[in-house]
Amino acid sequence: xxxxxxxxxxxxxxxxxxxxxxxxxxxxxxxxxxxxxxxxxxxxxxxxxxxxxxxxxxxxxxxxxxxxxxxxxxxxxxxxxxxxxxxxxxxxxxxxxxxxxxxxxxxxxxxxxxxxxxxxxxxxxxxxxxxxxxxxxxxxxxxxxxxxxxxxxxxxxxxxxxxxxxxxxxxxxxxxxxxxxxxxxxxxxxxxxxxxxxxxxxxxxxxxxxxxxxxxxxxxxxxxxxxxxxxxxxxxxxxxxxxxxxxxxxxxxxxxxxxxxxxxxxxxxxxxxxxxxxxxxxxxxxxxxxxxxxxxxxxxxxxxxxxxxxxxxxxxxxxxxxxxxxxxxxxxxxxxxxxxxxxxxxxxxxxxxxx
Numbered sequence: 610x611x612x613x614x615x616x617x618x619x620x621x622x623x624x625x626x627x628x629x630x631x632x633x634x635x636x637x638x639x640x641x642x643x644x645x646x647x648x649x650x651x652x653x654x655x656x657x658x659x660x661x662x663x664x665x666x667x668x669x670x671x672x673x674x675x676x677x678x679x680x681x682x683x684x685x686x687x688x689x690x691x692x693x694x695x696x697x698x699x700x701x702x703x704x705x706x707x708x709x710x711x712x713x714x715x716x717x718x719x720x721x722x723x724x725x726x727x728x729x730x731x732x733x734x735x736x737x738x739x740x741x742x743x744x745x746x747x748x749x750x751x752x753x754x755x756x757x758x759x760x761x762x763x764x765x766x767x768x769x770x771x772x773x774x775x776x777x778x779x780x781x782x783x784x785x786x787x788x789x790x791x792x793x794x795x796x797x798x799x800x801x802x803x804x805x806x807x808x809x810x811x812x813x814x815x816x817x818x819x820x821x822x823x824x825x826x827x828x829x830x831x832x833x834x835x836x837x838x839x840x841x842x843x844x845x846x847x848x849x850x851x852x853x854x855x856x857x858x859x860x861x862x863x864x865x866x867x868x869x870x871x872x873x874x875x876x877x878x879x880x881x882x883x884x885x886x887x888x889x890x891x892x893x894x895x896x897x898x899x900x901x902x903x904x905x906x907x908x909x910x911x912x913x914x915x916x917x918x919x920x921x922x923x924x925x926x927x928x929x930x931x932x933x934x935x936x937x938x939x940x941x942x943x944x945x946x947x948x949x950x951x952x953x954x955x956x957x958x959x960x961x962x963x964x
Contacts (some may be wrong), residue, residue, distance in 0.1 A: 663696040664867035668854075669717040671705050674897040676824060676908035677744060677852055678721075679889040680916055680923065684878025686892035693877060694870035713737050713857050718864065719871060724850045724953075725777060725943065728935050731953045732944045736858040738955045741872050741924035741963070742850035743879075744915045748823055749851065751785060751839040752809060753816035760837055762844055763791030771801040771814035780941035781846060782818050788845030810834045823915060827907035847933040850926060851915070861955055869958040872924060876960050879916045879923035886910050922963040926954050 674682055681699065684690045690697045700717070702708055709730045712720040719740075722730075727739055751770075753759035759768060762785045772778040783793035801808040805817040806825040810832060820826075822838045829836050842848040854875070856868055882889035886909050893900055893909070917923060928951035935950030956964045 661694075663691045663694050664864075664870055666690075666695045666697050666719060666867050666871040667717045668697050668699045668719045668871070669702050669708055669711060669721070670699055671702070671708065671721040671723075671852065673701055673900070674699075674893055675900065676893065676905065676912040677748070677821075678896075679882040679886075679893060679909050679912055680743065680879030681875055682878070682892040682896045683882040683885075683889045684874045686888075686895065687878070687881060689877040689881065690871065690874030693874035695867060695874050697871055697874065709735055709737050709855065712855055712860075715857060715859060718856065718860055718868065720855050721852055722855055724853055724931070724934060725938060727853060727855060727953050728931075728938055728948060728950060729944055732946055732948045737855045738858060738861065738953055739850070739853040739926060740856050740861065740868060740955055740958050741854040741875070742852070742926045743854060743875075743924070744852040744912070745850050745918050745921065745925060746915045747841045747846065747849055747851050748821040748915060749781065749819060749841055750822040750826075751782070751816055751818045751841075752806075752820050752822070752825065752829070752836050753839070754809065754812065755835045755837050757815040759816060762786045762789035762839055765816060766791050766795040767797075768815040769797045769799055771805055771808045771817040772798050773803055773805060773819045774800040775819070777943060778818055780938075780943060781841060784846050784937075784941070785839060785841060785844040809836070823911040824908055827911060828901070828904040831904045831907070847937050848930055849934040850930070853926070854924070856955075861958065865958055872958055872963075873960050876923040876963055882909070883913045883917050886913060889913075922960075924959055924963045926956055926959075928954065928956075 670678065685697060708720040708722050709726065711717050713735050721743065724739070727737065730737060751762065753765065757768065758764060765786055770782060779798065782796060786793045786796055799814055801814065805820045806829060808814045809817045810829060822840065826838055854872070860868060886906065889909050890906050893905065894902065931950030931954055933950070935948050938944050939947060
C-alpha cells in the first residue's frame with residue numbers, strides 16, 4: 610500500500626456530533642408530563658425504560674480517515690453506532706504495524722488490519738481474531754504505465770516494478786505474472802518505500818505493486834497518468850478480505866454485547882454509504898479536514914464496490930476464503946508453519962444477515 614495508508618501519532622478523529630448524556634436524557638423523561646406511566650413505591654418509573662447509555666468502544670484505524678473508512682464515518686456522522694448501542698471513538702495509530710499487539714493487550718477494543726497480517730500474527734500466537742471484514746476484496750494491486758507497453762501481467766517481463774519492500778510484495782508479484790504465463794525471474798524490482806504512486810507518476814518505475822486501486826487509481830488518473838490496473842484476485846491470488854476489524858480473544862469473550870453493537874452500527878454505516886456516496890464524502894471531510902478532496906468522490910464510489918461486493922452483506926467473512934489465503938501464504942513462504950485461516954475469524958458477533 611502507498612504512503613497514504615501509514616500514519617504517525619495516536620490521534621482521536623473528529624466525529625462532530627453532539628450527544629446528550631444519559632443522565633440528562635433520563636432527567637428529561639422524568640420531567641416531561643405523560644412520559645411516565647407511573648412510579649413504584651421506591652420511586653422507580655414503571656411503564657417506561659430509561660435509555661441505556663451506548664457502550665463505549667475504542668477503534669484504532671489503519672491510517673487517517675480515507676475512503677476505506679467511508680462506512681465507519683457514515684455511521685458516526687449519522688449516529689448509527691449509537692442507535693445500535695455503541696459509542697465508537699476512532700483514533701489514528703502511531704505505527705500501524707503495532708495495531709494487533711495494541712488490540713491484543715486490551716489498549717483498544719477494535720482495530721483495523723489486513724487479512725494477511727492477521728494470519729501472520731495468528732501463526733505467531735497473538736490472540737486476536739477478525740470479527741468483521743470492512744473491505745471484502747483485495748485493494749492491493751499492480752498499477753502499470755500503459756505508455757511503457759504494459760497491458761497485462763506478463764508484459765512486466767524486462768520492466769522495473771516499484772515495491773514497498775514488505776515480504777508479500779514479491780510473492781504477490783510472482784503469482785500474478787506466473788498466472789499470466791510470464792516468467793517472474795525476468796521482472797526487476799526497486800524498493801521505493803511507500804512512495805509508490807509518486808514513483809509511478811514520475812516514471813522512475815514502469816509499474817508498482819502495493820498501491821490501492823480504489824485510492825491511488827482515481828488519484829493518478831485525475832493527474833493524467835496513463836495507467837492500467839491489474840487486480841490480484843483476477844490473476845492467481847486468492848480473493849481475501851483486505852481490511853478487517855479485529856478484537857482480542859479476551860474482548861470477544863468479555864465484551865460481546867459492546868462489540869456486537871459496534872459491528873451493527875458499522876454495518877449500517879456501510880449500507881448507508883453505499884446508498885449516498887456524497888454524504889459519505891462529507892462525513893470523511895468532516896473527520897479529516899486535510900483529506901485530498903479532488904479525487905475523494907471517485908475514491909469513495911470505487912470503495913463502495915468493495916464494501917458490499919456483488920450486492921453482498923456488510924462485514925461478511927467467508928471461512929473458505931480465509932483457508933485459501935492461509936494455504937497460499939504457506940506455499941509462498943509468508944508463514945513458516947501450517948495455519949488454518951478460518952481459525953483467525955469469529956463471525957458470532959456479526960449482525961444476523963452478515964454471518
